[in-house]
Amino acid sequence: MPQWRISMEQINFYKSLQTPCFVLDVAELKRSIDGYQKALDSNFQKAIVGYSVKTNSTPYCMRKAGDFGAYAEVVSHDEYELAVLCGFPTNRIIYNGPMKSKETFVEAVEGGAIVNIETKRELEWLKDLDRSQQYKVGLRLNINISHISEEDADGDNDNSRFGFSDETSEFADAVGYISNLPNVSLNGLHIHRTAHSRSVRFYERSVEYACNTIKKYDLDLDYLDVGGGYFGIFPNKPTYQQYSDAFYNVLKANDLDNLCLIVEPGNALVASCYTFVSEVIDHKEVEKDHWFVTTDGSRNDIDPFFKKSGYLDEEIYQKETPVVETQTISGCTCLEYDRLFTLKDKPLLCVGDRIIYHNVGAYTMCLTPMFIRYIPNIYALENGECKLVREKWTAKEFIQKTII
Structure with missing residues (x-):
């Protein structure tokens, strides 16, 4: 036998x-969430683990992730509505991606969600917010892996279709648009980009690129959302603690370690x-x-x-x-x-x-x-x-x- x-x-x-x-295995899900949160808490005064709904949208699993302290990270209006139905309050939702609806976008911003702007139409929608109130939004920065970490790139030009590029005028224009709105301020940067290597080196360089951008535009931010794409569940691979230490060391060197650090692990939380x-x-x-x-x-x-x-x-x-x-x-x-x-x-x-x-x-x-x-x-x-x-x-x- x-x-x-x-x-x-x-x-x-x-x-x-x-x-x-x-x-x-609910206990394994909790172990993964607790493991990353503990690693982040060892370095940062405030840190958030976002549960990537696109990676596994099983409602029971989502609700348990919320019970274990994770935010819901959603990338469409359907996922946003699902997160609400699964018990996530608006202020514990991270709203990313180009497939937002105007109604859920406005609801999320006004309800205190972490909303990272991905498209130009979202910039236009900011005009529909209640003018008597003050709001905060984030902005996604475009990252070309070939330009910031050539060793981790897939091919000669590992560019991205997501975010606003600082290699053109797109990012500067978006920052300027938000700064001209009297009731909206830019309080976060979203830099999610996944390299096949998932190396600590890649994340160090991504965060360094974000720090340089923050300084270039003299941005006064509350958070940096570094997205997902981590290992953390396999032997002989980078651990949650190694990723956390890398984030902190780069931010500390740039006097930005006071920022709230947000991660959005998918595979690392739900695969195992x-x-x-x-x-x-x-x-x-x-x-x-x-x-x-x-x-x-x-x-x-x-x-x-x-x-x-x-x-x-x-x-x-x-x-x-x-x-x-x-x-x-x-x-x-x-x-x-x-x-x-x-x-x-x-x-x-x-x-x-x-x-x-x-x-x-x-x-x-x-x-x-x-x-x-x-x-x-x-x-x-x-x-x-x-x-x-x-x-x-x-x-x-x-x-x-x-x-x-």
Whole structure:
């Protein structure tokens, strides 16, 4: 029999679930949020951890993140409304991105949310604020990684379509526009940009670029929002504390360590707290000692970008089976390329056996298409108990709000 890396108690737990499904480990979510907040608090008088809703918009998970002290970081009017429905007060929402609606933008600014302006139309909307009150907004600064940290760039010109550029007149014009409004002041800078390296060096240089911009325009700010894109959950990778120390050291050197530091981790918070459970529904020997194993899950569920070359997977067998040379583990769709990984010289997986995928909470549920099989169950494991927090969709849910 295979040597289990998970306990018999966990094996029995995974066997009890209706597959396919995701499982949220609430304690792991809390550990991640607390870990980053503690690292920031060790350096800064005020620091905020924003839960990236686009990375995982499961309402139960969002509400728990709020309970654990995180703000909701949203990038559209739909996400803003979802955050409100999940219990986040307006003044604990960070509102980013180009897909704001005018109504939610005005509501957020007037309600004390951290609003980072992304588009020129948002600048125009500032005129619709109550003229009898004073308001504060942030502004997103465009960052070209090739220009500030060449070693971390992806290609010769790793530019960005987001934010206002100080390499042209865009940023200066936006600063000037806000300064001419009698009831609005600029109180923050948003510099979110993710490098594939996720290196501490990249964040040091990004913050240095922000500091130079702040000094160039003599900005009197309350916060610096450095965005997301961190590791923090993998061994032999930069830790939350290393990122925090890097932010602080650069800001301290520029006499700006009094700023509130805002981070918006996505992957770092939610990847490790979710697993995906699928069940084997068929196997076929298509060539000599080469088996295709079909599961009720899909690569769409855990790798919607179809970029991963491997997964943190474990197999749960019901009984002892012969070792076979090759098994290609496949999904349930009719797509030929719905193939997840290959097992070599392992016991043959049979109908009813289960496969567990770890660290699959980031950009999976949000991007999974409803192709052939609709969105699956989500369970939450909390205080030793498991409960269903999102029921799978059937055809009834699929056709809601449609005309047939």
